[in-house]
Amino acid sequence: MKFYNVHTAIEWLNQQTNDISRVGIDKIRVAVNYVGNPEKDLPAIHITGTNGKGSTTAFLRDLLLSQGLTVGSFTSPHIMRFNERIMMNGEPISDQDLIEVIEQMVEVNTYMETTPYGKLVFFELYTVMMLLYFRKMQPDVCLIEVGIGGENDCTNVIDAQLAVLTTIGLDHADKLGDTKEEVAHEKAGIIKPFARVVTGLIEPGPLAVIEQRVEAMHAHIDRFNVEYGITDIFNHFEQGSTFNLWQKNIPADETQQNNFVVSMLGLHQIQNASVALQAFINWMDIIERPIDWVVAKPALQQTKWIARMERIYNEPLVYIDGAHNVAGLTALRQLVQEHLPHYQLTILYAGLSTKNQLAQLPLLLSFEPHELLLTEFNHPHAMTVDNFQELIDQVPKIDTQYVHVERNWQQFIDEYLLSHQTNTNQLLVITGSLYFVSEIRQYFAQNVK
Structure with a gap:
């Protein structure tokens, strides 16, 4: 099958369905074997975590690019265009290359229908496409972010020399487990024999699970606040933050590790940057480059x-901020309180019904906003305003003077911008599902001047 534009190619991807549930990664191994095992010999850093994967990947990508390396990256979801998921040197895959790899997927799915597994769908397709593209481009290093979890994620067909685990929290409980230890077990599944491992700020219980996997795989681990950490954090408010990085057994007077600056706001971004720095130091050691x-x-x-x-x-x-779970909203609240404390805060929020919205509503209230609006957006699993109204009715003593539902977020944004254009103390934070934030960003790009 030939595609004459990228829209029809992506439409074909989205139409691929399969009633056979995938368990484990044997299905993906069959698919990559059919196309000649493009995952073999890819120099790869595998990145997982409940929160912080995307930011850590971005920091790490730019650090590696600064050293003259060619860098492929695979992230999800996309915000503006599908092409963002697969990048070379920070640039999205071209429409032409994307069409080329999707056309290869047509042949792959024709083959997969002859197997007990049936067709590849969605993220399975994206993963094989990414591997084929990186085999063609031959980057010096591939930064591959998991979709969900780790051990049973499609991306775990790669044999990464370095595994990065940013955070462990409760999310996707239906797939990963009801405890942080169960989540850690799934995410630690990306750690391969004799690999190096970098972990972010992780609680002792789930960290112990990761350490067990490290020992079983004869791997080497660098843990946040054990083998490395951050000191001397200084908040520059809307300009970002500065900090120093310390490493175990590295003399404190070695100034090359000092005075790092991050423009992305929040303590969690400093922590993400430190994880990326430690991973960067490890990778440069692996390839024996100063x-x-x-x-x-x-x-x-x-x-x-x-x-x-x-x-x-x-x-x-x-x-805008894609704070789509409890950990993300907690980090966002701290960020707003520390970096933007002098503004009158309005929050516009939308989320998925697959998340525990009843737990997240009190978190949103803890921001103490001037106004909190709960809205709906175009996604099959999006919470509706009626769903949100039911939640509001379940939480006692909510002041509905400042907490209410908003059916038309486009109209609200237009009116808010018009009525507050001369008010310098106003702050609107739009947050929730990344799919919602994607719609918001596209709306601003196309309709707001």
């Missing part, structure tokens, strides 16, 4: 990641 800190430090400072506390409007001030 680090040029003169160019690495500015690269870290310049790192941006769309839809993660991204300012999209100035007067009035509007930020």
